[in-house]
Amino acid sequence: MDIARILITAGEPAGIGPEIIVKMAQKPCTDQLVVCADPDLLQQVASEIQLPLALTELDLDAEPKPHQIGHLWVIPCQLKRPATSGQLNQENSAYVLETLGIASDLAQQGLVDAILTGPVHKGIINDSGLKFSGHTEFFAERCGCDKVVMMLATEGLRVTLATTHLPLREVADAITPELLREVITIIDRELREKFSIQQPRILVCGLNPHAGENDHLGNEESRIISPTLAELNQELDSTLIGPLPADTAFQPNKIDKVDTVLAMYHDQGLPTLKYKGFGKAVNVTLGLPYIRTSVDHGTGLDIAGSNIADIGSMQYALQFTQDLIQRRRQS
Template sequence: MSATQEHHKPVIGISCGDLNGIGLELIIKTVSNSRLLDLCTPIIFANNKAINFYRKSLPESNFNYQSIKDFSRINPKQVNIFNCWEEEVNITPGQLTEEGGKYAVLSLQAALQAFKDKQIQGLVTAPIHKKNTQSEQFPYTGHTPFLKDAFNARDVLMLMVAPNMRVGLLTEHVPVTELSQHITRQNILSKLSLMQESLVRDFGIDKPKIAVLGLNPHAGDEGLIGNQEETIIKPAIKEFKQQNNCIIQGPFSADAFFARGYHERFDAVLAMYHDQGLIPFKSLAFGDGVNFTAGLPIVRTSPDHGTAFDIAGKNLADESSMYCAIFTCIDIIRARQEYATNRKNPLKKMGSAVLGNVVDEKIEEE
């Protein structure tokens, strides 16, 4: 690798997640691949002793690192461990403990500060558990609302990304009994705006094609099974279409939409609630799924799974989604840089334009 290539490699921060989950095992397995060092400089926000605890249970991994307490000592040719704490911590794989959550939050906060200090360009977060992270000091249900507050973002979008699909969520961790109160014109327009902006800036799609799912079975059946589609969702889609340079269609019945493979005809899909979007996504992404938070100044990605306490510490965790999370983070950083360059020099964009795969066709529900 040339000195110029080395200089342009992004520095990716990786938070450790719950100390008793599969996070550190996944991280060690992933960064042990020397190919990764050709693409980025990884910094793991954790502690040497925690890293070594899991390293011993992974005899096949070729994992070498250097420990740093000062970002001026980052080695771009090696995995770097930024020590967030020095004290002894009791690690008990598979157990939900107060310590596991406490140090997961500490790692996340240290990584966030590193971004604000311009030491990292992207953040990949290993899984945390809501039960041992929520507190008066961390009153959040997960990474997404924490990062939204940390950057004072007007709104953010949980966008699940895979090679064959992208699915955004209108609502995230909301009880099913409270869903309807969140299905509003303002929320739909906000999420659609974030989705369109992200598809253009983060994925290089000039004129995105977006699908919107209905809330009710059969997308309400023209008002026979709920009226949110007729009174809220359809008017919001019409308003957004009139005001933006994109192709948008819906609301679609969620079951037929995915069963017929319509998700492959669109650049992204907006689902109304968590399981409506994540069940088909996790079923169809085949282990390559990534959770990306659109609407933030930092590029943040994570694997599309949780702490998996049942297999923690057993060398059974599959690192595929963690690999994809890091590669997606790198790709989006580069896409944002390209987007910024093209905005400054529109002629460059015209000279390097690539035809997209957007098909402007009407898809009829049967």
């Protein structure tokens, strides 16, 4: 079996990302795990939590080698200032973005098979003067993609988002026929290409309570969402269901029959997903020219340095990433 090269970014250096990566190094894996981070930071964390860690700088020209327990391949990227667990430092924001840029460039060049990202702290990055709304938007801009779609997945449920990191007051204006057409087309294509689903079934939530209640609670459903779904149902070899009220869209008898639920905004879809699978969920960016996944949690600044960070989400994300790589190779 061909060995995949999976590049992991460590995320916020003061958070739990480096600890999770050191703990992941102690687990078996059939593929090559490469980390883009400051080697001194990884060794520092390994020493603090008393776990063995050997690091080898990656030779990109060499063939991928399977993971060895207690060892990681590393692409060095130097911190601007030493990191202290739980204490954010604006001066290290550029380092975080540098690791993401390196990862994206290597994936675009085909030198790694996928990117798995650790959690970052959007607030401190923006406080430092660097514009950053999230991994999804960063990778889209880096790749020159006009549009990408955020998906979170756990056992038995995939949720995709029409809008991502927008203030709630801006969401309604963002829901346009053009946006929905673009988002659903990406979802349809990626479910076929990345997930090997030949005829996707997509459940679409309404924007308003009760999906507008026959225009008594808003008319975006009748004016925008329903007509767009009707057009796409004629054009795509897939099934679009909705718009349905979001408060009943996630019932088992509905989600068991579809391949993803499309929510209109971030907090419409993700609370249910995270309630169902927090700690065993994965974030996937659809529409990029490469595979990009992520953990489903934040930086955990309150527990950083305590040696209690759980690696469940990273393990699930890694397994999910490996599955996507194999599906891509088979197709």
